[in-house]
Amino acid sequence: xxxxxxxxxxxxxxxxxxxxxxxxxxxxxxxxxxxxxxxxxxxxxxxxxxxxxxxxxxxxxxxxxxxxxxxxxxxxxxxxxxxxxxxxxxxxxxxxxxxxxxxxxxxxxxxxxxxxxxxxxxxxxxxxxxxxxxxxxxxxxxxxxxxxxxxxxxxxxxxxxxxxxxxxxxxxxxxxxxxxxxxxxxxxxxxxxxxxxxxxxxxxxxxxxxxxxxxxxxxxxxxxxxxxxxxxxxxxxxxxxxxxxxxxxxxxxxxxxxxxxxxxxxxxxxxxxxxxxxxxxxxxxxxxxxxxxxxxxxxxxxxxxxxxxxxxxxxxxxxxxxxxxxxxxxxxxxxxxxxxxxxxxxxxxxxxxxxxxxxxxxxxxxxxxxxxxxxxxxxxxxxxxxxxxxxxxxxxxxxxxxxxxxxxxxxxxxxxxxxxxxxxxxxxxxxxxxxxxxxxxxxxxxxxxxxxxxxxxxxxxxxxx
Amino acid sequence: xxxxxxxxxxxxxxxxxxxxxxxxxxxxxxxxxxxxxxxxxxxxxxxxxxxxxxxxxxxxxxxxxxxxxxxxxxxxxxxxxxxxxxxxxxxxxxxxxxxxxxxxxxxxxxxxxxxxxxxxxxxxxxxxxxxxxxxxxxxxxxxxxxxxxxxxxxxxxxxxxxxxxxxxxxxxxxxxxxxxxxxxxxxxxxxxxxxxxxxxxxxxxxxxxxxxxxxxxxxxxxxxxxxxxxxxxxxxxxxxxxxxxxxxxxxxxxxxxxxxxxxxxxxxxxxxxxxxxxxxxxxxxxxxxxxxxxxxxxxxxxxxxxxxxxxxxxxxxxxxxxxxxxxxxxxxxxxxxxxxxxxxxxxxxxxxxxxxxxxxxxxxxxxxxxxxxxxxxxxxxxxxxxxxxxxxxxxxxxxxxxxxxxxxxxxxxxxxxxxxxxxxxxxxxxxxxxxxxxxxxxxxxxxxxxxxxxxxxxxxxxxxxxxxxxxxxxxxxxxxxxxxxxxxxxxxxxxxxxxxxxxxxxxxxxxxxxxxxxxxxx
Numbered sequence: 001x002x003x004x005x006x007x008x009x010x011x012x013x014x015x016x017x018x019x020x021x022x023x024x025x026x027x028x029x030x031x032x033x034x035x036x037x038x039x040x041x042x043x044x045x046x047x048x049x050x051x052x053x054x055x056x057x058x059x060x061x062x063x064x065x066x067x068x069x070x071x072x073x074x075x076x077x078x079x080x081x082x083x084x085x086x087x088x089x090x091x092x093x094x095x096x097x098x099x100x101x102x103x104x105x106x107x108x109x110x111x112x113x114x115x116x117x118x119x120x121x122x123x124x125x126x127x128x129x130x131x132x133x134x135x136x137x138x139x140x141x142x143x144x145x146x147x148x149x150x151x152x153x154x155x156x157x158x159x160x161x162x163x164x165x166x167x168x169x170x171x172x173x174x175x176x177x178x179x180x181x182x183x184x185x186x187x188x189x190x191x192x193x194x195x196x197x198x199x200x201x202x203x204x205x206x207x208x209x210x211x212x213x214x215x216x217x218x219x220x221x222x223x224x225x226x227x228x229x230x231x232x233x234x235x236x237x238x239x240x241x242x243x244x245x246x247x248x249x250x251x252x253x254x255x256x257x258x259x260x261x262x263x264x265x266x267x268x269x270x271x272x273x274x275x276x277x278x279x280x281x282x283x284x285x286x287x288x289x290x291x292x293x294x295x296x297x298x299x300x301x302x303x304x305x306x307x308x309x310x311x312x313x314x315x316x317x318x319x320x321x322x323x324x325x326x327x328x329x330x331x332x333x334x335x336x337x338x339x340x341x342x343x344x345x346x347x348x349x350x351x352x353x354x355x356x357x358x359x360x361x362x363x364x365x366x367x368x369x370x371x372x373x374x375x376x377x378x379x380x381x382x383x384x385x386x387x388x389x390x391x392x393x394x395x396x397x398x399x400x401x402x403x404x405x406x407x408x409x410x411x412x413x414x415x416x417x418x419x420x421x422x423x424x425x426x427x428x429x430x431x432x433x434x435x436x437x438x439x440x441x442x443x444x445x446x447x448x449x450x451x452x453x454x455x456x457x458x459x460x461x462x463x464x465x
Numbered sequence: 466x467x468x469x470x471x472x473x474x475x476x477x478x479x480x481x482x483x484x485x486x487x488x489x490x491x492x493x494x495x496x497x498x499x500x501x502x503x504x505x506x507x508x509x510x511x512x513x514x515x516x517x518x519x520x521x522x523x524x525x526x527x528x529x530x531x532x533x534x535x536x537x538x539x540x541x542x543x544x545x546x547x548x549x550x551x552x553x554x555x556x557x558x559x560x561x562x563x564x565x566x567x568x569x570x571x572x573x574x575x576x577x578x579x580x581x582x583x584x585x586x587x588x589x590x591x592x593x594x595x596x597x598x599x600x601x602x603x604x605x606x607x608x609x610x611x612x613x614x615x616x617x618x619x620x621x622x623x624x625x626x627x628x629x630x631x632x633x634x635x636x637x638x639x640x641x642x643x644x645x646x647x648x649x650x651x652x653x654x655x656x657x658x659x660x661x662x663x664x665x666x667x668x669x670x671x672x673x674x675x676x677x678x679x680x681x682x683x684x685x686x687x688x689x690x691x692x693x694x695x696x697x698x699x700x701x702x703x704x705x706x707x708x709x710x711x712x713x714x715x716x717x718x719x720x721x722x723x724x725x726x727x728x729x730x731x732x733x734x735x736x737x738x739x740x741x742x743x744x745x746x747x748x749x750x751x752x753x754x755x756x757x758x759x760x761x762x763x764x765x766x767x768x769x770x771x772x773x774x775x776x777x778x779x780x781x782x783x784x785x786x787x788x789x790x791x792x793x794x795x796x797x798x799x800x801x802x803x804x805x806x807x808x809x810x811x812x813x814x815x816x817x818x819x820x821x822x823x824x825x826x827x828x829x830x831x832x833x834x835x836x837x838x839x840x841x842x843x844x845x846x847x848x849x850x851x852x853x854x855x856x857x858x859x860x861x862x863x864x865x866x867x868x869x870x871x872x873x874x875x876x877x878x879x880x881x882x883x884x885x886x887x888x889x890x891x892x893x894x895x896x897x898x899x900x901x902x903x904x905x906x907x908x909x910x911x912x913x914x915x916x917x918x919x920x921x922x923x924x925x926x927x928x929x930x931x932x933x934x935x936x937x938x939x940x941x942x943x944x945x946x947x948x949x950x951x952x953x954x955x956x957x958x959x960x961x962x963x964x965x966x967x968x969x970x971x972x973x974x975x976x977x978x979x980x981x982x983x984x985x986x987x
Contacts, residue, residue, distance in 0.1 A: 022579065043915055043918040043928065044918070068908055068910050068918070069579065069906075069908045070906060070908045070910060070918035070919060071505065071580070071906050071908070072501075072918050072919060074503065074505075074576070075499075075501035075502065075503045075504075075505065076501055076502050076503070077502070077503065078502065080502070080503045080542060083575075083576050084576050084579045084580075085575065085576065085579060086578065086579055105838065115837045115838075115839070116837065116838045116839075117746070117748075117835050117836065117837050117838070117912055118835070118836070118838055118841075118909040118910070118911075118912060119833065119834050119835050119836075119909050119910060119911025119912040119913075119917075119922060120832060120833065120897065120905075120907050120908075120909040120911060121584065121739050121830055121831050121832040121833060121841060121874075121875065121897060122584065122739070122829070122830045122841040122842050122875075123582035123583060123584055123585070123907070123909065124582070124583050124584075124616075124842060125583045125616050125617050125618070126583075126616040126617050126618025126619050126621065126830075126847065127617075127618050135829065135843055135844065135845060135846055135847075136843050136844050136845075137806050137807050137844075137845070138736070138741040138742035138804065138806045138844050138845050139742060139773075139806060140735055140736055140741070140742070140773065140803050140804065140806055140809075140812055141735055141773070141777060141779070141780060141783055141803065141812050141815060141816070356839075357839055358839050358842070358843045361843075362843075421837065421839045424743060424837055424839060424840065425839060425840075425843065425844060427742060427743065427772070428741060428742025428743055428772075428840070428844050429742070430742070442807070445807055445846050445850075450846060450850045453850070453854070454849065454850045454853050454854070455976050455978075455979055456979070457983075458853075458971045458976070458983060459975060459976040459979035459980070459981050459983060460979050460980035460981055460982045460983045461979065461980045461982075462978055462979055463978055463979065463980065
């Protein structure tokens with residue numbers, strides 16, 4: 001039996017006090033000092049450490065916010081002096097796209113490496129923007145699975161990056177043409193360059209180690225030099241026109257390299273291939289208004305192997321007032337390539353706005369071969385995404401004081417949890433291979449289609465917002 | 466319901482021997498106040514030090530908010546939860562306006578926004594509590610929005626188009642809310658339930674036995690059903706056998722010949738809306754000695770139900786399962802619970818052809834004792850889309866009137882039930898609402914540690930003792946009673962004589978996000 005892909009994890013508790021959603025406000029002056037105080041009855045025993053906690057207050061920004069919000073103490077207090085509140089610090093986490101709930105669940109996964117499980121049904125809005133406007137499908141009775149019954153351990157999440165031949169020309173029993181190089185990684189995930197707003201040079205060695213531990217690839221600035229030569233397999237240098245070149249001997253030890261898009265992109269690929277013929281070259285295409293057209297154009301060139309489309313951190317199109325979302329842009333590119341009959345020849349990596357594990361599955365359903373992420377890993381290190389990473393501004397997560405093992409452990413945990421969740425949704429879909437999920441929109445349901453089929457027919461046109 | 470005589474004719478001898486006398490529960494509404502000392506209020510009344518204790522506020526308030534106990538000089542803490550808020554100004558009984566010293570203030574309780582969520586806003590939770598307490602529709606003065614939630618789609622954006630005058634004037638007692646569960650005409654009992662809903666499957670393990678018993682007793686009172694869920698059949702449920710559905714799910718926990726033979730309905734659970742395609746999962750902490758004994762499992766280990774039934778790869782396999790149950794229990798109706806994939810319509814028709822009496826579709830936003838967050842939100846479609854799809858497909862196949870279609874998964878209110886029926890279902894299965902009636906605040910902590918801190922979804926003996934069966938039964942009876950009134954009210958305003966006349970009447974509704982200018986088909 002071949003070795004299974006398994007990420008080793010261990011619980012890594014947070015460095016900073018937890019920022020919970022709920023807190024209890026206590027009007028102590030009215031307290032009757034009952035012997036059967038409700039605080040003693042807290043199911044979660046949240047009050048036990050309260051006195052000690054208040055005495056120490058080592059972190060002034062951390063209040064007592066580890067409450068689970070069950071209202072039991074509030075409703076049972078003899079003097080009715082307890083109130084439940086939402087932690088304002090919690091509400092300040094993240095931004096409109098990276099909502100506090102996303103930050104919280106990412107922290108939890110980075111700590112435990114487990115799939116978040118909770119009771120009661122779904123609590124959120126019916127649908128939403130972007131990835132929230134689609135649902136993944138599942139299989140039942142009439143087609144118990146698409147690929148046959150199998151255990152979770154048989155679901156493969158590995159993907160191949162590179163150009164594939166449209167067909168094999170055989171010369172006898174041999175292929176007539178040399179097969180193009182392919183890079184296989186065990187999970188459809190690549191760690192992208194840190195966004196300029198969040199660049200923290202100290203994090204690079206941690207990312208390097210995380211990529212090596214999880215078997216994925218991290219895209220790094222061309223100036224970066226890994227701590228271990230053995231890690232070069234898990235590093236893809238990014239070569240922008242103005243960045244210094246990577247020494248040939250280093251480049252030869254890597255499997256993937258990314259270059260910025262430019263008019264001379266074909267020459268650039270040829271030059272790199274001259275140094276290292278077995279390397280796979282990805283082209284980074286920013287999803288500006290011209291991005292989709294450019295990605296489709298590039299895919300038609302025989303030299304192009306991998307296209308990495310990148311939206312902004314919230315998954316939106318760049319440089320436009322009315323941006324489209326990554327999901328729709330990926331679908332558009334994928335569909336255009338399918339129509340041209342060249343979809344299988346190039347690999348499409350999609351990045352920007354991938355914030356939750358379901359986004360991985362959904363982006364792949366929309367046509368990406370794999371996704372690239374950066375911010376979730378930063379959040380795994382307890383970043384609040386407060387967007388104030390400027391010299392002289394104190395970081396609320398104290399990222400500058402980060403410990404190597406802590407950082408690697410948290411990022412690895414997050415990737416492991418995402419991997420497990422990807423397998424869960426694939427298991428529900430009855431898919432055995434993530435490669436076969438690519439562009440399989442039959443495994444998804446889209447809000448606009450369901451609305452039209454259900455309510456459009458009955459109640460006319462949907463009013464635009 | 467099946468009469469005793471019939472049962473004697475068809476029950477196997479050994480079941481008759483072990484059958485216990487069936488207990489009756491009267492359908493009587495009685496007050497069942499909250500079991501907590503402090504009610505959560507929508508508004509807070511604040512009395513400043515300017516108060517001269519003249520007592521004017523007590524005089525004017527119609528709701529008993531202000532209290533001064535006899536012989537006391539000072540006022541007690543106001544009954545905040547009884548206050549109807551600034552809307553009171555229109556009534557002329559607004560204490561704030563009448564206070565000669567301007568010492569009173571009323572403002573929204575900041576704690577109110579902590580309670581609830583998009584699907585179950587605070588208003589809906591409090592209104593459900595109110596209904597469970599009084600057995601009646603919440604008083605209009607409180608202005609609770611108890612039709613649905615704030616999720617911004619599905620039921621929450623559908624509304625009934627009530628005519629100014631009902632086309633037919635009907636008295637409440639002329640309106641029939643019952644539905645037939647066996648439409649196949651196959652000689653099995655034609656079971657009719659008095660209300661178009663029954664209780665969803667919640668296993669002993671995921672909820673306490675008090676919760677299960679309360680649900681069962683309320684089902685008896687309303688001549689409807691409750692379901693064991695996948696966790697076995699408690700001996701204490703036996704006096705309610707005639708109103709219990711035995712669930713056969715993939716783990717087959719607690720499924721024995723006798724538990725199949727005791728009941729009038731057996732339900733196959735293929736998937737659950739909240740975690741479709743993932744199977745069931747009872748975390749180790751909740752596998753207490755009692756649970757382990759009933760499930761014939763090892764104490765303290767997590768219990769998984771696999772997905773799917775490893776013996777069902779096709780409709781033919783499904784038919785084989787149904788035949789098995791029908792053979793074991795010759796009076797049983799078969800319900801098939803499935804979730805809502807793209808081809809839910811095919812599943813439903815297939816299930817009908819396999820011999821099921823009830824097709825039960827469970828939408829993605831349904832309740833659960835524990836499910837991965839990724840599954841709750843993302844897998845399978847919401848029930849609002851699935852109902853019409855299945856209803857229309859069954860009709861197109863010419864079998865719509867041969868099968869009962871039951872919808873669940875995110876049905877929270879009587880209005881939701883009516884809307885689900887108008888979309889094409891015959892009835893609904895409800896679960897979370899019953900738990901809210903018992904005091905659930907939807908904190909989502911059913912799964913961990915000792916389980917529900919409110920003593921509902923837990924097997925911890927200390928926590929389960931927070932509630933007793935009498936009170937629990939009464940709360941659910943009261944909720945059912947209020948819902949029945951609401952439902953009758955809806956039918957009355959629409960001029961419909963029975964709830965089955967509402968089925969598939971999408972023309973009686975409108976969608977707030979649409980132009981609603983499609984001419985009605987005649």
